[in-house]
Amino acid sequence: MTAQPRRAGSVGVVDLARDLGVSTATVSRALNGSTAVRPELAERIRAYAESRGYVANRLARALSANTSRAFVGFVIPYVDTPAYSAVAAECARLLSTDGTQMILTVTGNDPEQELRQLRELVASRIAGLVISPTTGVLDETRRLLGGLPVVELHRASGIEAPGVFSDDEQVMVESVLHLAALGHTSIGYLGTPEELSNGAVRLRGIRRGMVLAGLDPERMETRLVEPTKENGYAAAESLLTTGITALVVGGGSLSVGTAQAVWADGRRVPEDLSLVVYGDPQWFALANPPLTTIQVDYAGLARRAAELLIEGLDARHSGAAGPSPGAHLVAPRLLPAGSTAPPQN
Amino acid sequence: MTAQPRRAGSVGVVDLARDLGVSTATVSRALNGSTAVRPELAERIRAYAESRGYVANRLARALSANTSRAFVGFVIPYVDTPAYSAVAAECARLLSTDGTQMILTVTGNDPEQELRQLRELVASRIAGLVISPTTGVLDETRRLLGGLPVVELHRASGIEAPGVFSDDEQVMVESVLHLAALGHTSIGYLGTPEELSNGAVRLRGIRRGMVLAGLDPERMETRLVEPTKENGYAAAESLLTTGITALVVGGGSLSVGTAQAVWADGRRVPEDLSLVVYGDPQWFALANPPLTTIQVDYAGLARRAAELLIEGLDARHSGAAGPSPGAHLVAPRLLPAGSTAPPQN
DNA sequence: ATGAAAGCGCTAACAA
DNA sequence: TTGTTAGCGCTTTCAT
Numbered sequence: 001m002t003a004q005p006r007r008a009g010s011v012g013v014v015d016l017a018r019d020l021g022v023s024t025a026t027v028s029r030a031l032n033g034s035t036a037v038r039p040e041l042a043e044r045i046r047a048y049a050e051s052r053g054y055v056a057n058r059l060a061r062a063l064s065a066n067t068s069r070a071f072v073g074f075v076i077p078y079v080d081t082p083a084y085s086a087v088a089a090e091c092a093r094l095l096s097t098d099g100t101q102m103i104l105t106v107t108g109n110d111p112e113q114e115l116r117q118l119r120e121l122v123a124s125r126i127a128g129l130v131i132s133p134t135t136g137v138l139d140e141t142r143r144l145l146g147g148l149p150v151v152e153l154h155r156a157s158g159i160e161a162p163g164v165f166s167d168d169e170q171v172m173v174e175s176v177l178h179l180a181a182l183g184h185t186s187i188g189y190l191g192t193p194e195e196l197s198n199g200a201v202r203l204r205g206i207r208r209g210m211v212l213a214g215l216d217p218e219r220m221e222t223r224l225v226e227p228t229k230e231n232g233y234a235a236a237e238s239l240l241t242t243g244i245t246a247l248v249v250g251g252g253s254l255s256v257g258t259a260q261a262v263w264a265d266g267r268r269v270p271e272d273l274s275l276v277v278y279g280d281p282q283w284f285a286l287a288n289p290p291l292t293t294i295q296v297d298y299a300g301l302a303r304r305a306a307e308l309l310i311e312g313l314d315a316r317h318s319g320a321a322g323p324s325p326g327a328h329l330v331a332p333r334l335l336p337a338g339s340t341a342p343p344q345n
Numbered sequence: 346m347t348a349q350p351r352r353a354g355s356v357g358v359v360d361l362a363r364d365l366g367v368s369t370a371t372v373s374r375a376l377n378g379s380t381a382v383r384p385e386l387a388e389r390i391r392a393y394a395e396s397r398g399y400v401a402n403r404l405a406r407a408l409s410a411n412t413s414r415a416f417v418g419f420v421i422p423y424v425d426t427p428a429y430s431a432v433a434a435e436c437a438r439l440l441s442t443d444g445t446q447m448i449l450t451v452t453g454n455d456p457e458q459e460l461r462q463l464r465e466l467v468a469s470r471i472a473g474l475v476i477s478p479t480t481g482v483l484d485e486t487r488r489l490l491g492g493l494p495v496v497e498l499h500r501a502s503g504i505e506a507p508g509v510f511s512d513d514e515q516v517m518v519e520s521v522l523h524l525a526a527l528g529h530t531s532i533g534y535l536g537t538p539e540e541l542s543n544g545a546v547r548l549r550g551i552r553r554g555m556v557l558a559g560l561d562p563e564r565m566e567t568r569l570v571e572p573t574k575e576n577g578y579a580a581a582e583s584l585l586t587t588g589i590t591a592l593v594v595g596g597g598s599l600s601v602g603t604a605q606a607v608w609a610d611g612r613r614v615p616e617d618l619s620l621v622v623y624g625d626p627q628w629f630a631l632a633n634p635p636l637t638t639i640q641v642d643y644a645g646l647a648r649r650a651a652e653l654l655i656e657g658l659d660a661r662h663s664g665a666a667g668p669s670p671g672a673h674l675v676a677p678r679l680l681p682a683g684s685t686a687p688p689q690n
Numbered sequence: 691a692t693g694a695a696a697g698c699g700c701t702a703a704c705a706a
Numbered sequence: 707t708t709g710t711t712a713g714c715g716c717t718t719t720c721a722t
Contacts, residue, residue, distance in 0.1 A: 007720055012715060023693045038691060058469045059408045060715035063698050070469070071448075079434030082427070087426030089433065093451040096462065101469060103416075106438040106451045117441065123400040124415070124446060229627070259631045282574070286604045288633040357699060368709045373701055383707065405699035408714045 013055045022049055031056065058101075062125055069100050069313050073121040073129035076153075081252055082280055083154060083297060084132060088151040089129060090302035092180035098310055100127070111136045118144050127313050130305050133157035135195060149312030149322065151305050156197040160325045162312070164305045166296045167329035168198060168250070172205025173212065174334050175248050175276045175294060180213035181341045182272060184246040188239045190220040190232065190258060191250030199224065200251035225254070232257025240265050245273065252279035252296075259287060270341035281335050289338025300330040356399045376401065403446075414445050414658050418466040418474035421498075422454035426597050427625055427643060428499060429469055429477060435647035436475060443655055445472070456481045463489050472658050475650050478502035478545060480540055484576055494657030494667065496650050498522035501542040505670045507657070509650045511641045512674035513595070517550025518557065519679050520593050520621045520639060528687045529591040529619060529669035533566040533584045535577065535603060536595030544569065547595035570599070577602025585610050590618065590688040597641075604632060615686035626680050634683025645675040 013031075017024040022045070029037045030045035037045075062070040074091060076084040092102040103121060107114040118141055121129060128149035133141075137157040145159050166303035179187050189206045192199035203224070210217040221242045223235040232254035236341045239247060240261065249255045255277035267273050269289065277284050277291045280298065284291040308323045316321030353574045355356040358376075362369040367390070374382045375390035382390075407415040419436060421429040437447040448466060463486055466474060473494035478486075482502040490504050497508035524532050534551045537544035548569070552562040566587045568580040575600035584592060585606065594600045600622035612618050613635065622629050622636045625643065629636040653668045660667030 013717095014715080024716080025694080025718075026692060029692090032717080039692085055464050055468045057408070057715050058465070060698090061406045061717075063402070063404045063408055063700090063714090064716040064718080066698060066717090074449075076434065079431055080427075081439060082425075082430070085427070085434040086424055089421065089449065089451055092449040093424060093453070096465075097448055099465075101448045101450070101465065103446045104419075104437040105441055105446070106434055107454040108438070119400050120403070120441075120444075120446065124403045144354075155467035238423065256627060256631065263633060263635070282601055283628040283631060286601065286628060286632045286636075288608060290608070295696065355699095358701095359699080369700080370702080370710080374708090377701085381707065384709090402699050405714090406701075408716090409699075409701040411701090411714060459717060 011049075011052045012057070015118070016045065016049055016052065016054060020045060021053075036230070066125075067127075067317070068125075069098070069127040071101050071103055071124055071126045072313075073118075073124075073126045074102050074104050074132075075107060075114065075117060075129060075131040075133075076104070077107050077132055077134055078153055079106055083296070087298050087302045087305070088152065091298055091306050092312060094303060094306035095309070100310075100313075106110055107134055109134045111138050111141065115141045115144075122148075126311050128316070131311055132156075132261060149309065150318050151308045151312065151323075153250050153301065153305055154198060156327070162308045162323045162325050164301050164308065164328050164330060165198060165201070166301065167331045168202045168294075169205035169208070171294050171332045171334055172202050172248070172250065173209040176206055176209025176215075177213055178292075178334060178336065179246040179248070179274055179276070179340060180215065182246075182274065182340060185215060186221075186244045186245035186246065186343075187215070188223075188242065188247045189250065190223045190225075190235050190239060190247065191301075192227045192254070193224045196227075199250070206248060206250070227251045227253050229253045229257040233261045234308055236261035237265070240267060240273075244339070246275070246278075248276045249278050250294075255279050255284070257292075259284075259291065269339045274340040274343070276334075276340060285337070287339070291339040292337045293335045295333045295335045297330050297332060304328055304330055352365070356394075356397045357402070361390065361394055362400060365390060376598055378499065407516075411470075412472075412662070413470075414443065414472040416446050416448055416467075416469055417654060417658075418463075418471045418476070419447050419449050420452060420459065420462060420474060420476040421449070422452050422479055424451055428597055428641070432498065432643050432647045432650070435608070435644055436651050439648060439651035440654070445655075445658075449617045452479055454484050456486065456647045459483070459615065460486045460489075467493075473654050473661070475654055476502075486670035494654065494661050494666075496653045496657065498646065498650050499543055501672070507653045507668045507670050507673055509646050509653065509673050509675060510543060510546070511646065512676045513547045513639075515552070516639050516677045516679055517547050517593070517595065518554040520553055521554025522558055523637075523679060523681065524591040524593070524619055524621070524685060525554075525560065526559055527591075527619065527685060530560060530608075531566075531589045531591065531688075532560070533568075533587065533592045534588035534595065535568045535570075535580050535584060535592065537572045537599070538569045541572075544595070551593060551595070572596040572598050572599045574602040574605075578606045581606035582610070585612060585618075591620070591685070592618060593621045594623050595639075600624050600629070600636075604629075612682045616689050619685040619688070621679075621685060632684070636684040637682045638680045640678045640680045642675050642677060649673055650677055 013024045016249040030042040031251040062068040130151045151159040194200040225231040236258040278294045281293040284293045311323045358369045375387040407413040450462040476494045493505040539545040555562040570576040581603040623639045626638040629638045656668045
């Protein structure tokens with residue numbers, strides 16, 4: 001029999017080393033695939049480790065190596081929308097193939113909270129992180145982010161880092177043109193404020209679409225509000241009084257609120273109002289008629305974010321340049337359905 | 346000037362101790378609120394640490410203490426449903442107030458993967474975890490879970506641990522009675538297999554409801570399938586050929602698939618078919634008419650899970666008993682809307 | 691190719 | 707009340 005490890009069920013390198021009559025250094029080397037160990041010995045060590053069910057203590061490993069990709073962070077502002085929670089979960093899935101564990105934190109869109117969380121993540125020696133920044137990122141936060149491989153998601157905070165965003169400008173252009181082609185000239189837009197980087201992008205797309213459609217963007221009924229369902233409901237109610245015949249919504253929660261406001265108002269879709277919503281078509285397909293949706297590729301965003309993060313970690317390790325710090329766009333799709341049709345007047 | 350810390354931007358206990366002319370032990374004690382340090386000194390140490398922007402290395406701390414609540418795990422099978430991803434995110438939010446970071450992992454409902462993830466979590470010396478077990482939990486997995494404070498979520502795997510579940514039996518009874526009271530006698534049920542603990546619970550509720558309604562559960566059209574949207578669509582299609590006048594769905598993804606199948610079939614709701622779906626009413630409210638929904642309290646589930654986990658951690662620390670290992674139920678609500686009405690024949 | 695030994699940054703005995 | 711000294715379990719020089 002071999003000696004009992006101190007902590008029940010936990011085998012360590014010293015146990016392996018003792019049992020095999022080699023040094024802990026050799027064990028470590030074998031386990032980490034160092035070439036500096038006789039292949040046959042290495043194999044024997046690995047086999048024994050396996051048989052003993054050895055799993056390295058990630059804490060000790062990371063602490064010792066002082067640089068490891070044991071952990072990465074994922075920082076999101078909200079929990080109740082798939083844009084964040086589903087993307088986070090998908091990212092965790094993808095990262096696990098890299099042997100990396102993902103620590104998830106939620107800021108509530110509060111910059112102070114964000115800083116606190118980030119400090120704690122750094123205290124856990126994360127190798128890098130994906131973040132959807134709050135609206136008012138603090139300077140200190142920015143400084144901390146400067147020291148790590150960072151990937152921004154959905155929102156940009158002005159730091160020098162690669163960011164993964166839905167390519168909304170183009171699809172917004174397309175949405176407006178779609179409606180214009182159907183004959184609409186009174187088109188409204190409900191979106192998020194320009195202070196949110198993605199809000200600005202979407203609005204720009206909308207305006208460009210108006211121009212391309214030969215319509216005046218200045219005269220378009222526009223509402224820009226913080227992205228909550230309630231705000232969407234209220235803003236939509238207000239828009240419905242303006243005589244528009246078509247409405248584009250730029251935001252997932254806003255879309256839910258809008259749909260509810262439209263039903264509540266008794267407005268028939270698409271007879272009285274053509275409607276283009278934004279988000280996960282899985283849900284909007286439930287509406288009757290199914291809603292024409294700007295389908296965001298959440299899985300694609302998660303994949304790209306995971307890839308960029310891993311690239312960043314690799315670069316940090318090898319001293320290379322890392323992924324280009326700018327927008328990495330994932331194309332959404334305009335999914336035409338029954339909620340858009342020619343105006344009926 | 347104080348000496349430069351080795352690693353840029355990182356102050357350690359030794360730095361603080363040196364600068365203050367005390368020992369690292371005293372610093373550690375002060376920072377951890379030990380009573381065994383002169384209050385005035387403690388305060389001075391804390392103030393200085395604060396001023397230097399000291400944040401303890403969580404890895405070192407956890408490694409040294411050999412028992413800490415630096416990390417907990419959260420293990421889910423799927424990413425694309427709010428039942429998992431939103432609950433996970435909310436839990437992360439709640440745990441952070443406890444100073445605990447949450448590592449999120451996804452199993453893809455694969456028992457092997459689940460075991461691998463769990464091993465890695467243990468390797469990160471997690472203090473405990475919340476898990477939605479896969480359908481075929483491996484023995485080794487069970488053994489590992491036995492060594493930790495565990496809280497089960499949504500699904501039970503037969504281990505001795507507290508679990509947080511939606512109290513679906515009661516609401517299923519209620520759903521059937523609701524339909525029966527409207528005059529339906531041909532009621533169908535589409536749910537998840539009995540192998541899934543929550544599938545069994547729901548089916549039991551449905552059957553009890555049938556009995557209470559004076560209907561024969563044996564003659565009820567029933568389909569039990571793995572919870573995916575596609576399966577829901579297919580099963581619903583099949584159910585629509587059976588002449589039922591009302592349908593209860595027990596599962597979020599199944600509900601989405603069902604709704605789509607019903608629309609595709611051209612069935613009018615509620616004239617041709619009364620429909621009760623399951624999940625987040627936010628989305629089902631979009632349907633026209635809005636769907637009568639079994640509203641699961643995801644936030645409530647997350648809260649309860651976080652509470653139980655923390656209780657478990659506290660108990661482990663203090664040697665107390667810990668939360669009672671059984672079902673902790675969170676009540677869902679039947680939210681009547683426009684998709685249920687008396688049968689029209 | 692291998693081993694001895696020095697840490698990684700912290701906490702916790704044990705002394706004083 | 708405070709300091710000294712071992713570790714926690716691993717990786718990594720530096721010798722050999």
